[in-house]
Structure formats: structure tokens, C-alpha cells
Amino acid sequence: MDPVTIKDIARALNLSTSTVSRALRDSYEISPETKRLVMEYAERLNYRPNPIALSLKGSSSKALAVIVPQIANNFFSQAINGIEAIAYNRGYHVIIFQTHESYEREMANVQQAVARRVDGLLLSLSSETSDVAHLHALHAQGVPLVLFDRVAPDLPVTQVVADNFGGAYAATSHLLQTGRRRIAHLTIPPYLSITQERLAGYRAALEQYGVAFDENLVRYGTFGPDEADELVEQLLAQEPRPDAFFTASDRLALGCLTALRKRGIRIPEDISLIGFTNLPAAEMLNPPLSTVTQPAQEIGQLAAERLIELIERKQKASPPATVKLPTTLLVRESSAPPVRAEADFRIGL
Amino acid sequence: MDPVTIKDIARALNLSTSTVSRALRDSYEISPETKRLVMEYAERLNYRPNPIALSLKGSSSKALAVIVPQIANNFFSQAINGIEAIAYNRGYHVIIFQTHESYEREMANVQQAVARRVDGLLLSLSSETSDVAHLHALHAQGVPLVLFDRVAPDLPVTQVVADNFGGAYAATSHLLQTGRRRIAHLTIPPYLSITQERLAGYRAALEQYGVAFDENLVRYGTFGPDEADELVEQLLAQEPRPDAFFTASDRLALGCLTALRKRGIRIPEDISLIGFTNLPAAEMLNPPLSTVTQPAQEIGQLAAERLIELIERKQKASPPATVKLPTTLLVRESSAPPVRAEADFRIGL
Incomplete structure (x- = not known):
């Protein structure tokens, strides 16, 4: 045909x-x-549309660069699929770069993308990136740029994010409502916007329920392999022991599940577990994993739409803004309420 | 420092x-x-090494293009990590393209990569690609090219693959050894080299054990979402019903597990299940999933090494060849032997 x-x-x-x-x-x-x-x-x-024909016609290269920390992360592969869906329909190619969580590689990728004359960049910061001077420079040169997920609030560009605060608040509140009091938070490196937002949501829920924040219950991972086991070990050594784990990534959720099960800890009877993840297998895990899910594909779509608007500088291009999309708490067996709720616990919401 | x-x-x-x-x-x-x-x-x-410095020094662009069907596939994201590990250490950037299983997008990606003056291409075919004239043309133009995983045996370039035949043979033999006789094979589109190799391994094991091949037990998926449920429905309607499922992809394995559990079928008591997958969660699923795993990272590393050899045209660059890396069968609970093995079954190996 x-x-x-x-x-x-x-x-x-x-x-x-x-x-x-x-x-x-x-x-x-x-x-x-x-x-x-x-x-x-x-x-x-x-x-x-035929992107090749389009790029031969115009002076523009008709390509977008996407720079992400790690494509093996389900959130990013889903977000990229959202980006590509929009880009392809608008006649743009997408080329993808990984930073592997390295600041140096992020800078090199940005330079490469510019050297290969893409029309614009979509970027999610590496966990090592605390200084975004390279992005300020890019913006000052007039290169269209949109950040997503891991963003830099000071940068005057459009940033598309999930409601990380709201997701963490919902997860922590749910754990508190089911009688949990010693809720550990296993999270990702502290520089990242998403780490700070999730931590803030966790703290706000504790405060709302009158539970004191205990910094010993917060542990920062590095996205390294197999790091969850050691973090779980440290947390379990505490007195009193945590009665719930709320993790801030796919890998930590799965690592935590493995570490807890290895130690014969029953989930949720002994310890509840909630992840912050778009793991497609979450429902089929043993036990099925409660998670906060992010609209990864929509984040990618919206970021791509905003970038293309910017590239094409249409009359109605939106001014730079932070756009926040809602997250959803999916309660599954890993955080089901204990059979007998604690009688002296009053739900505060 | x-x-x-x-x-x-x-x-x-x-x-x-x-x-x-x-x-x-x-x-x-x-x-x-x-x-x-x-x-x-x-x-x-x-x-x-500093890739930016390297690319400024030489005339070469110091970049490799990787073209894969889908980065959300764990096999490909792991293979790409292997490619990047080698490339980075040798001073090459990697830019990634997705074909989304489309022949048209594969051709467009190849053109884009060439237009962006990469030094060479690593490619795994889309499931729609039955004609590789675009790759013959690329090879004829002298563009360094290495295929991996989903390959085209007629193309005179280096191809790096997993031992798909051996993996499928081992999985099917294991199911036969545990007394299974009606082994369904849920697989991926028929054009692909990997589909044919896995089907051949499955058939060879059946033959070895004197079980007749029944084409009604083979179903081809399309990589579409949620397709496993319908395929499982068709297979379960057969008389006699299958007593085992051997699936050829991550997505089919997870979809199959979901479909079987939804119908209250006990795994492995009623039906055994083995996947062909690099799913990191396989061990934590309910039940833990038996799988054939591929050395995805090593395949990526080897493919990148061969491509760089070709680009740098060193005296000792290997001639084009198909390099096959071993697969491994990991037996977990989803295919554990039934409590009482059938007495009349003789192990044929």
C-alpha cells in the first residue's frame, strides 16, 4: 500500500x-x-510526514536531542517514547544520549548535540550535576531547551515535572494511615530536584500526622548496582526498627524487596513497602508492589510539544514555565493495612 | 581531584x-x-579519554550510531550500556535511535545517522524489516556497519548474536525433562533471525524427545501492548490444553504470567512458564520466573569493539563473521518439576 x-x-x-x-x-x-x-x-x-523530505526542504536539521541519565530506567524509556510520538508526528527526528549520571558526560553530550546541529534539546539532569552553567550558556546562545523530570528551577526555561511532592505525600500518608510510624525513606542523590521534592512530601506527611522527622531513617543511594542491600541492612539495625520503607526509584524498590525477602521479613506484615516507580512488573511481583507512578509518557509528550513550539517560535509559543503533572498512588499488597489497625491511631487528614 | x-x-x-x-x-x-x-x-x-578533545583533534566525528527497535526493552538497554562502555573508553560518543519496530523509521534513522556523519553504525533490525537493501547500500558505500541480535545472515558484515537456538533448545528440553508434553511457544514476528533461531531450538528439542511438532501451539506476537492475553486465550482453548508456555520476549513472558494468573492457573502446578528475557525483576516475580538470559552487555561490547576495529581499519581488523555468545537457562520456580514426575517419561539426553 x-x-x-x-x-x-x-x-x-x-x-x-x-x-x-x-x-x-x-x-x-x-x-x-x-x-x-x-x-x-x-x-x-x-x-x-517524511522527516527526511522535511529536513531536505528547510534549512533546519529537523532533529531533537534527548539527554537522559539512563535509558534502562523505565521512567526515561517511557518519557522518550512520549517525546518520539510527538516529534515524529511533527516531522522531527529524535537522537538520544545517555549521561550515565555523569556531569562530565552530560556536558559532552550537550556539546555533541549542538555540534550535530539539532534544533533543540530535551534534558533531564544527571545526579552529579549541581552546577548548570553549561545550560545557562546554552540558553544564552539561544538554543531551544526544555528540561524534564530532574530540573533546575533557576534556569529560565520551560520545565516539565511530575508532582513529586504530592506523590511522596500520598505514599507517606497512606503508610501513616495504615498505622506505620517508623517510615524509612530510601532515596536518590540529594542534589536532584526530584529527591528534594519527594523528601519534602515525605516530611510534610509526617508533620501532618504529628510524627517527628528522624534523619536516621533517610538514606541516599547513588543509582549504583546492588546498593539497596547495604542501605536496608543499616536501616534494619536501628532501634526501633522501621516498620515501612518508601523508596524513591525503581531500582531501590526492587533492591529493597529483594533485601527484605532475603532476610525473611514479611511484606507487608512486618514491613510495608512502597516504590516510586514505573516498573511494568510491579503488579506481578511477590508481593505486588504499591507504587507512586508518574505520567512518564505525558511528561515526554508535553516537553516535546513545548520544545517544538519554541523551535518554531510560533506567535503563541508559551512563555517559560514549570508545568507539573499529577502522580498517582497505586496501593497494592506490599502496603496493605495490617489485619488489626492500631487502636490509638487517629487519621489526621 | x-x-x-x-x-x-x-x-x-x-x-x-x-x-x-x-x-x-x-x-x-x-x-x-x-x-x-x-x-x-x-x-x-x-x-x-576526553572525547571532545579527541574529536577536535582528528577529522573523524568520533561518534557511533546505535539503531535499535525499542530502548524500553531490557535487552537493548543493557546492550547499549555495553556499547557505551567500550565506546567511551575508546573516545567515541554514542547516539541512539529507536525504530519502534518500523521498517520506514529504520531507513530514516540510517539516513539520519549518515547525514550526521557518524563514523559507523550498530544496528538491530526492526521486526518489520524483511528487505535489507538499505543496509547493502550502506555497506557498498563503505560505511562501517555491525549488526547485533536481530541480524541479516546474507549481509557481508560482522554480526554479533546470542545463541538463540541453544537457549531455546535448553528451555524446551528442561520442560520436556520435567514431564511437559504440550509446550506452547509464544514468539515474536516471524521475519526476525532471532524468532527463527528460537523456533528451531524449540523444534529440535521436541524432535530429540520424540514429541511431534504442532504448529497450533506456536503463536506470533507483534510487540504490541497487552497482546499476550489474547494469545494465551487462544492457546488455552486447545484440546488437550498446553501444559507449558515458552515465550520469546520480556513482554510476552510478563504478559503471559499476568494472563495465566488472572485465570487462576497455578504456575508451575498446572502450567510451567519459561521466558527468554533479561528482565531484572524475574527473580522477584510471583512465582520467580525461569528464563533464558542473553549476555546483552557482552553482545553490545563485542559489537562496539568490532565496529571500532573496522572504523580504525587496523592491520588486524577481524574479517566479517558471525560471532555467537552463549545463553544461559536459569531455572526458577515457574518451571520447577511437578512433585511427582511422570513415570513413563524417559529423559532422552
Whole structure:
């Protein structure tokens, strides 16, 4: 079957090819109704613009760079899929770089992306990155840039994030409501915006329920392999022992589950466990893992839309802003309420 | 701490900086002993060449393109990590493209990579790709190319693969040895080399044990979401019902587990399950999932080494060949032998 062309769409909808072309590029010259009509029809016919043809036509390279710490992280691979869905439909190629959590490699990737003349960058900071001078410089040079997930609030660019505070608050509140009092928080390196937001949500929930914050119950991981076991060991050595673990990443959640089960600790009877993760296997784990999930794909889509707006500098390009998307707490067996709730516990919400 | 330089290594080992530099680039001018000495010392000091400096020096762009179907697939994200480990140590950047299992996007990605002047390409075919004329053309133009995992045997380039036949043979034999006779095979699209190799291994084991091949027990998936449920439904409707499932991908294994458990089927009592997967959560699933694992990282490393050899056209660059790395069967609870083995079953191996 021949691929669907703009001409086919124009003929079917009785529009000019130039109107269809501009509608597909989301031009401000075309009315919202016409755009919707064209886009829906194009979607139904599985129309795909030809990025090669587009890039040969214009002076632009029609490519976006995505720079992430680690593609093996489900959150990032899902976010990238969201980015690519938007980019492809708007005629942009996507090239992906990994920083492997290294500040040096993040800087090198940014330079590479610019050297390869991409039209814009989507970036999520490495856990080593405490100084974002390289991004200020990029922005000052006029290179379109959007941050997502791990962001730098001081940078005057659009930043798309999940509601990390709200997710951590919901998870911690749920643990408190089910009678847990010694809630350990295994988290990721402290520089990151997402670490700070999740920690703040955890602390706010404790405060709301009148439980004192104990910094000995917070442990920072490094994204290294097999680090959860040692952190769990340290936490279990405390008196009184934690009765719940709230972890801030996929890897820590899985590592924590492994470490607890290895020690014969029953979940949730002895210790409740909640992750902050988009692990597709969460529901099939033993026990099924309660998690805070992030709208990874939507974050990627929105970040890509904002970046393309910026690149194409359309009349209505949104001003730089931080856009926050809601997170969702999914309660599964790993944090099910104990059979007998503690009688003296009053729910504070 | 200042980063370690070539000068530091040269001083410590009492060699010239040019010898150290050439040893680190694996030049044929340097003896194997010296290379080993330099590389081990560099590794110990965590020496990292500066890719930016390297690319400014030479005429080469010092970049490799990696084109894979889907980074959300654990096998590919692990293979890419292997590629990056080698590339970075040899001073190459890696840029990653996804085809999303589309032939058209694979062709577009190849063109993009070439247009962005990478030094060479590492590619794993999309499941739609039955015609590799675009790769023959690339090879004819003299662009260094190495295939991995999903390969095209007719293409005269180096191809790095896992022993898919051996892995499937081992999994199927194990199921037969534990008394299973109606072994369903849920697999991936038929064009792919890996699909054919795994199917061949499955058939060879059946033949070895004198069990007739039944094509009704083989189902091809598409990598689409949630497709396993429908395939499992079809298979369970058969008379006699399958007593084991051997799946050819991460997603199918997890989908199959979900579908079987949803229907209240006990694993392994009613039906055994083995995946072909590098899922990090396999051990923590309920029940722990038996799998054939592939040396994903090593495949990536070897493919990158071969590609860099080809790019640098060293005297001793290996001729094109198919390199096969062993797979490993990990038996876990999902395929544990039934309590009472069938008495009339004779182990044929």
C-alpha cells in the first residue's frame, strides 16, 4: 500500500494541500477546528510526514536531542517514547544520549548535540550535576531547551515535572494511615530536584500526622548496582526498627524487596513497602508492589510539544514555565493495612 | 581531584606519552604486554579519554550510531550500556535511535545517522524489516556497519548474536525433562533471525524427545501492548490444553504470567512458564520466573569493539563473521518439576 500523502488528506477533506500541510504543522494561521479535523483524519489514516523530505526542504536539521541519565530506567524509556510520538508526528527526528549520571558526560553530550546541529534539546539532569552553567550558556546562545523530570528551577526555561511532592505525600500518608510510624525513606542523590521534592512530601506527611522527622531513617543511594542491600541492612539495625520503607526509584524498590525477602521479613506484615516507580512488573511481583507512578509518557509528550513550539517560535509559543503533572498512588499488597489497625491511631487528614 | 591524564600514566609506567596514547587506542604498533599493562593501570586509575578533545583533534566525528527497535526493552538497554562502555573508553560518543519496530523509521534513522556523519553504525533490525537493501547500500558505500541480535545472515558484515537456538533448545528440553508434553511457544514476528533461531531450538528439542511438532501451539506476537492475553486465550482453548508456555520476549513472558494468573492457573502446578528475557525483576516475580538470559552487555561490547576495529581499519581488523555468545537457562520456580514426575517419561539426553 502506498503511504498516505498530504494530497490524499486534502482531497478527502476538500481542503488545499497547503492548508493541510500547515494544519499538520500546527500553524497559528489555521483555525483550531480545521486543525482538529485534519489531525484526526491524518491519525485515522496513519499518515506520517517524511522527516527526511522535511529536513531536505528547510534549512533546519529537523532533529531533537534527548539527554537522559539512563535509558534502562523505565521512567526515561517511557518519557522518550512520549517525546518520539510527538516529534515524529511533527516531522522531527529524535537522537538520544545517555549521561550515565555523569556531569562530565552530560556536558559532552550537550556539546555533541549542538555540534550535530539539532534544533533543540530535551534534558533531564544527571545526579552529579549541581552546577548548570553549561545550560545557562546554552540558553544564552539561544538554543531551544526544555528540561524534564530532574530540573533546575533557576534556569529560565520551560520545565516539565511530575508532582513529586504530592506523590511522596500520598505514599507517606497512606503508610501513616495504615498505622506505620517508623517510615524509612530510601532515596536518590540529594542534589536532584526530584529527591528534594519527594523528601519534602515525605516530611510534610509526617508533620501532618504529628510524627517527628528522624534523619536516621533517610538514606541516599547513588543509582549504583546492588546498593539497596547495604542501605536496608543499616536501616534494619536501628532501634526501633522501621516498620515501612518508601523508596524513591525503581531500582531501590526492587533492591529493597529483594533485601527484605532475603532476610525473611514479611511484606507487608512486618514491613510495608512502597516504590516510586514505573516498573511494568510491579503488579506481578511477590508481593505486588504499591507504587507512586508518574505520567512518564505525558511528561515526554508535553516537553516535546513545548520544545517544538519554541523551535518554531510560533506567535503563541508559551512563555517559560514549570508545568507539573499529577502522580498517582497505586496501593497494592506490599502496603496493605495490617489485619488489626492500631487502636490509638487517629487519621489526621 | 584532577582527572588522570595520559602523562600521569606514562610517568607512572616509565613509558612515553605517545606509547601510552597508542596503547590506549589499541594500536597494532604496541605489544600486547604493554597494552595490557597500560590498560590495566588506566582502568585502575579510572582514566577516561576526553572525547571532545579527541574529536577536535582528528577529522573523524568520533561518534557511533546505535539503531535499535525499542530502548524500553531490557535487552537493548543493557546492550547499549555495553556499547557505551567500550565506546567511551575508546573516545567515541554514542547516539541512539529507536525504530519502534518500523521498517520506514529504520531507513530514516540510517539516513539520519549518515547525514550526521557518524563514523559507523550498530544496528538491530526492526521486526518489520524483511528487505535489507538499505543496509547493502550502506555497506557498498563503505560505511562501517555491525549488526547485533536481530541480524541479516546474507549481509557481508560482522554480526554479533546470542545463541538463540541453544537457549531455546535448553528451555524446551528442561520442560520436556520435567514431564511437559504440550509446550506452547509464544514468539515474536516471524521475519526476525532471532524468532527463527528460537523456533528451531524449540523444534529440535521436541524432535530429540520424540514429541511431534504442532504448529497450533506456536503463536506470533507483534510487540504490541497487552497482546499476550489474547494469545494465551487462544492457546488455552486447545484440546488437550498446553501444559507449558515458552515465550520469546520480556513482554510476552510478563504478559503471559499476568494472563495465566488472572485465570487462576497455578504456575508451575498446572502450567510451567519459561521466558527468554533479561528482565531484572524475574527473580522477584510471583512465582520467580525461569528464563533464558542473553549476555546483552557482552553482545553490545563485542559489537562496539568490532565496529571500532573496522572504523580504525587496523592491520588486524577481524574479517566479517558471525560471532555467537552463549545463553544461559536459569531455572526458577515457574518451571520447577511437578512433585511427582511422570513415570513413563524417559529423559532422552
